[in-house]
Amino acid sequence: MTLTGNWSYPTAIRFGAGRIAELPEACAEVGIRNPLLVTDRGLAVLEITGHALDILDAAGLGRALFAGADSNPTGANLDDGVAAYLAGGHDGVIAFGGGSGLDLGKMVAFMAGQTRPVWDFEDVGDWWTRADAAAIAPIVAVPTTAGTGSEVGRAAVLTDTATRAKKIIFHPRVLPGAVICDPELTIGLPREMTAGTGLDAFAHCVEAYSSPHYHPMSQGIALEGMRIVIDALPRAVENGSDLKARADMMSAALMGATAFQKGLGAIHALSHPVGALCNTHHGTTNAVCMPAVLNLNAPAIAERFDRAAPYLGIEGGFDGFRAFVQGFNDSLGIPRRLSDLGVSRERIPELAAMALKDPSCGGNPVPLTAANVTALFEACI
Numbered sequence: 001m002t003l004t005g006n007w008s009y010p011t012a013i014r015f016g017a018g019r020i021a022e023l024p025e026a027c028a029e030v031g032i033r034n035p036l037l038v039t040d041r042g043l044a045v046l047e048i049t050g051h052a053l054d055i056l057d058a059a060g061l062g063r064a065l066f067a068g069a070d071s072n073p074t075g076a077n078l079d080d081g082v083a084a085y086l087a088g089g090h091d092g093v094i095a096f097g098g099g100s101g102l103d104l105g106k107m108v109a110f111m112a113g114q115t116r117p118v119w120d121f122e123d124v125g126d127w128w129t130r131a132d133a134a135a136i137a138p139i140v141a142v143p144t145t146a147g148t149g150s151e152v153g154r155a156a157v158l159t160d161t162a163t164r165a166k167k168i169i170f171h172p173r174v175l176p177g178a179v180i181c182d183p184e185l186t187i188g189l190p191r192e193m194t195a196g197t198g199l200d201a202f203a204h205c206v207e208a209y210s211s212p213h214y215h216p217m218s219q220g221i222a223l224e225g226m227r228i229v230i231d232a233l234p235r236a237v238e239n240g241s242d243l244k245a246r247a248d249m250m251s252a253a254l255m256g257a258t259a260f261q262k263g264l265g266a267i268h269a270l271s272h273p274v275g276a277l278c279n280t281h282h283g284t285t286n287a288v289c290m291p292a293v294l295n296l297n298a299p300a301i302a303e304r305f306d307r308a309a310p311y312l313g314i315e316g317g318f319d320g321f322r323a324f325v326q327g328f329n330d331s332l333g334i335p336r337r338l339s340d341l342g343v344s345r346e347r348i349p350e351l352a353a354m355a356l357k358d359p360s361c362g363g364n365p366v367p368l369t370a371a372n373v374t375a376l377f378e379a380c381i
Contacts, residue, residue, distance in 0.1 A: 003183070003247040010152050010258050015181040015250075017243060020052060020142065023094070023180060024059035030138035030177035032092030035061055036085050038105035039097040040069035048144060048185050052096060064088050069097070069104040072166070072275050072282075074159045078118060081108040085137075092138040095176065098197065099148035099282060102141055103156035106174050109137040110156075123155055123170035123359050131171050141176035144185045146236075146249035147197025147283050149204060149257020151179045159276050166272040168359055181254065183246040191237055193281075195332040198233040198249055200283030202226065203267050203290060204256030206325075209308065210301045211263030211363040218262035225255035227312050230328070237332055263363025266293045266355075270376060273354035280341045287334045288341065292379040293364075294322045296372060300365035338381045348377045 004016025012029065014022055027035055035056065043049055044067030053063040066084040068077050085093070085108050095105025111118055113135025121131055141151035150156065155170040189197070205225035208218055232248035239245070270293070271285040294301075298318065306317035314320045326336075335341060343351075352374045355361070361368045 003244060011175055011177065011179060013152070013179045013181060013254070017182060017184045017247070019180050020182045020185060021055060023052060023055050023140070023142070024061060026140045026178040026180055027061060027092065027094070030092065030140060032138050032140065033061070034089060034091050035094045035140070036064045036066055036088055036090040036108070037094040037096050038066045038069065038081055038108055039101040040071065041067050043067070043097045043101060043144065046188070048188070049096065052142065064090065066108070069100040071100055072159050072279055073100050073104040074161050075118060076161060077104055078107050078111060078158060082112050085112045092140070095139055095141045096144065098143070098145035099150050102143060102148065102150035103158070105141070106139055106150070106156045106176070107158060107169060109139045110169070110171060110174050112137055118158065118169055119160060119167060121169050121171060123168040128171045133171070133173050136171065136173045139174070139176040140178045140180070142180045142182070142185070143250065143253065145189060145193065145197040146186055146246065146253040147200035149201065149253040149255070151176060151181070152254050153257045157272070164276055165354055165357070166276040181250050183243055183250050186246045186250065187241055187243070189240065191240065192333065194237050194240060195233070195334065196281045196284035196287070198229060198236065198283070199287040199329070199332070199334065201249065201253040201256040202229040202233070203283070203286035204260045204264070205229065205252070206290065207265045207267055207363065208256070208259035208262045209304070210265060210297060210365050212300070212365045213263045213363060215262035218259040221255050222259035222262070223308055223311065225252050225259060226308070228252040228255070230312055234331065264360040265364035266296065266361070266368055266373070266376060268360035269355045269358040269364070269368065269373070270351070270380065272358050272360065273351045274338060274343055276354070277347065277351065278341065278343050280343070284334060285338070285341065287329050288336070288338055289376070289380050291322070291326050291329070292376050294325060295379070296376060297365050298322070343381055345381050348374060348381065351377055
């Protein structure tokens with residue numbers, strides 16, 4: 001079976017091996033004639049980025065590059081990116097990379113025409129309506145990992161260095177107008193990064209499926225997304241050149257980010273402050289936190305996972321799923337404790353206070369309190 005297709009949900013997606021060659025057509029589709037490719041520092045020097053710039057250059061679109069995204073992008077990164085965008089007279093952004101490059105690229109396109117600080121558009125209530133929607137530049141997204149699904153997201157995560165907090169910036173028009181999902185771009189991803197990013201996609205699906213909010217479409221997408229990760233991620237980790245496994249994981253990343261319109265929960269509420277304060281990898285942090293969060297949420301989610309487990313090929317209902325998750329992490333080389341990622345017990349009060357302010361709390365099936373969030377961090381560290 002050829003894993004290729006043109007999809008229109010949740011945005012225009014060109015999916016398939018080799019489709020990075022269609023980058024000029026994707027730019028034309030959204031009206032970009034002078035793009036700025038935004039990525040992270042590590043990716044900027046790799047062959048896949050140079051190849052993308054060569055494709056743009058050959059089509060007369062230049063090879064403008066901004067590679068100032070940190071692994072956890074900051075407001076300062078955004079300021080530098082907007083300055084580069086305006087200095088180059090650009091009319092759109094190609095957000096290129098993993099979560100950091102995609103999120104920062106989307107934010108550069110969003111903020112280049114705004115007059116208010118980016119923090120005024122945090123995902124709180126209807127703050128997104130403060131933005132001048134007409135001033136948001138067009139975006140083409142090109143993921144090079146299979147995890148965050150930010151290529152089909154309407155938000156981005158930025159670290160506010162003044163408060164040391166990760167904040168979610170939301171606007172419906174931050175959803176890229178065109179996406180190229182080319183699994184060949186993920187072939188060179190190291191084993192550890194393949195596992196960590198893949199488990200980010202898994203966490204998105206698990207939390208969306210667990211969320212108490214009503215969204216049957218997202219519920220179905222989350223269930224199938226979990227099944228795909230369980231099947232494909234071990235193959236992608238074991239053999240990074242397995243193109244089918246890479247394509248399946250790229251699909252699962254899309255599905256996780258689409259599904260979490262239904263909500264996220266305590267896994268992300270914990271991992272966001274850990275990432276902001278300790279600069280840990282987001283997907284790996286999610287994976288470490290997942291077993292403890294499943295324990296907390298058991299009374300509210302056991303019945304739905306009892307129904308899901310047989311479809312996922314797991315025996316024993318929710319208890320079987322919970323045991324599977326820890327074994328899955330272990331098989332992929334994920335640490336069992338946050339302390340293995342450099343997080344110290346002394347930081348628990350600060351981390352717990354930040355977690356309780358995270359908007360992901362609202363999607364957790366068990367209400368989060370200072371007591372149970374502190375207990376979660378104790379269990380994870």
